[in-house]
Amino acid sequence: MLYGRRLTAFLFLAVVALPFAGLDLFGQAKDDKKKDEKKEAAKTESKDPTKLQLAWKFEKDKTFYQKMTTSTDQTMKVMNNDVTQKQTQTFYFSWTPLEKTKDGMWKLKQTILGVQMDIDIGGSPIKYDSLSTAASNTSNPLSEFFKALINSTFTVTLDPKTYQITEIDGRDEFVKKLVQANKQMQPLLDKILSKDALKEMAAPTFAAIPTEPVEKDKTWKKETTLDMGPIGKYKNEYTYTYKGADKNIDKIDVDSKLTYLPPEKTEGVGGLPFRIKKENTKLESKKAKGTILFNREKGRVDKSDMEVELDGTLDIEIGGQQTKVELKQKQKTEVTSYDTNPVEQKPPTSK
Numbered sequence: 001m002l003y004g005r006r007l008t009a010f011l012f013l014a015v016v017a018l019p020f021a022g023l024d025l026f027g028q029a030k031d032d033k034k035k036d037e038k039k040e041a042a043k044t045e046s047k048d049p050t051k052l053q054l055a056w057k058f059e060k061d062k063t064f065y066q067k068m069t070t071s072t073d074q075t076m077k078v079m080n081n082d083v084t085q086k087q088t089q090t091f092y093f094s095w096t097p098l099e100k101t102k103d104g105m106w107k108l109k110q111t112i113l114g115v116q117m118d119i120d121i122g123g124s125p126i127k128y129d130s131l132s133t134a135a136s137n138t139s140n141p142l143s144e145f146f147k148a149l150i151n152s153t154f155t156v157t158l159d160p161k162t163y164q165i166t167e168i169d170g171r172d173e174f175v176k177k178l179v180q181a182n183k184q185m186q187p188l189l190d191k192i193l194s195k196d197a198l199k200e201m202a203a204p205t206f207a208a209i210p211t212e213p214v215e216k217d218k219t220w221k222k223e224t225t226l227d228m229g230p231i232g233k234y235k236n237e238y239t240y241t242y243k244g245a246d247k248n249i250d251k252i253d254v255d256s257k258l259t260y261l262p263p264e265k266t267e268g269v270g271g272l273p274f275r276i277k278k279e280n281t282k283l284e285s286k287k288a289k290g291t292i293l294f295n296r297e298k299g300r301v302d303k304s305d306m307e308v309e310l311d312g313t314l315d316i317e318i319g320g321q322q323t324k325v326e327l328k329q330k331q332k333t334e335v336t337s338y339d340t341n342p343v344e345q346k347p348p349t350s351k
Contacts, residue, residue, distance in 0.1 A: 051213035054250060056206055057299025058097040058106050064300060065338040066093045070331060077326040087119040092343050106158045114343045115149050131343060144181040152177060156202045162211060165203040171195050191229030200226050208292055214242040232276060233261040248297040256288035258308060274318035283312030283327060305334045
């Protein structure tokens with residue numbers, strides 16, 4: 001059973017990180033210079049009446065808020081034993097535009113306002129709710145780790161021509177807070193939460209919106225790769241399709257292919273008690289579909305949802321013992337934006 005618990009800990013870290021990243025919702029584009037030039041030209045309003053220009057809008061010091069809820073059902077078969085995990089986690093974020101720089105970049109402050117966790121690993125429940133004062137918040141070993149997330153702040157620099165994150169500040173302070181909650185995790189957190197990884201985590205909030213005018217059934221593609229060091233990489237290939245508008249709300253359908261790539265280095269990575277081997281490791285999405293509702297008047301995503309089914313095997317070595325782990329996972333993520341703080345006002349006001 002100890003073997004299963006350690007493997008579940010690995011998958012718990014991966015599952016916690018992905019929703020925080022928003023990876024299951026949107027992808028960040030990788031563009032060459034030629035594409036960037038086309039996108040810059042497309043920033044002007046389209047002269048074709050059949051096409052619409054979707055664009056994020058920012059106003060200095062005007063904050064908007066997001067609630068992100070992810071539900072996960074996971075089953076692992078390890079040495080003919082089934083280990084199940086169910087969890088629901090909710091993150092509350094605020095985004096505040098700080099300034100537009102001389103070179104046209106927007107600086108925005110992102111803050112984690114609240115965290116709610118309801119996790120069941122093999123029949124062992126773990127609950128945490130930063131919005132509550134219940135005793136259960138102090139009775140589980142992960143409480144301090146979750147508590148350290150609250151009020152963590154990042155400053156991101158966004159290129160409005162490409163919707164790419166060019167810089168992010170606040171990484172060192174964030175890791176320091178998490179390490180204080182659990183010093184044994186420092187080697188792992190230093191590798192997982194690199195500056196590049198945090199940029200990838202912040203970018204999906206903005207990068208799904210096209211920078212060129214759209215018309216009904218127009219499609220565009222984007223790719224993203226989230227490198228989590230010793231845990232491996234997650235490569236996502238997105239296909240977006242513009243489905244039209246209902247008044248000021250534009251609908252975009254999302255199809256995605258998520259592929260897990262084992263870490264290149266397998267020796268002494270991040271202090272993990274196991275190694276993920278390349279041989280016989282194959283994990284990818286069997287189904288990944290979602291919807292984005294973009295509010296053209298407010299210039300932001302109003303709502304989005306994404307459902308992902310993962311299926312495959314992991315070849316893992318622990319304590320010199322090598323075994324195959326069969327994994328099946330269903331995950332649903334929903335994001336809603338608000339004008340007012342949903343943590344301070346319950347239920348949240350309408351958009």
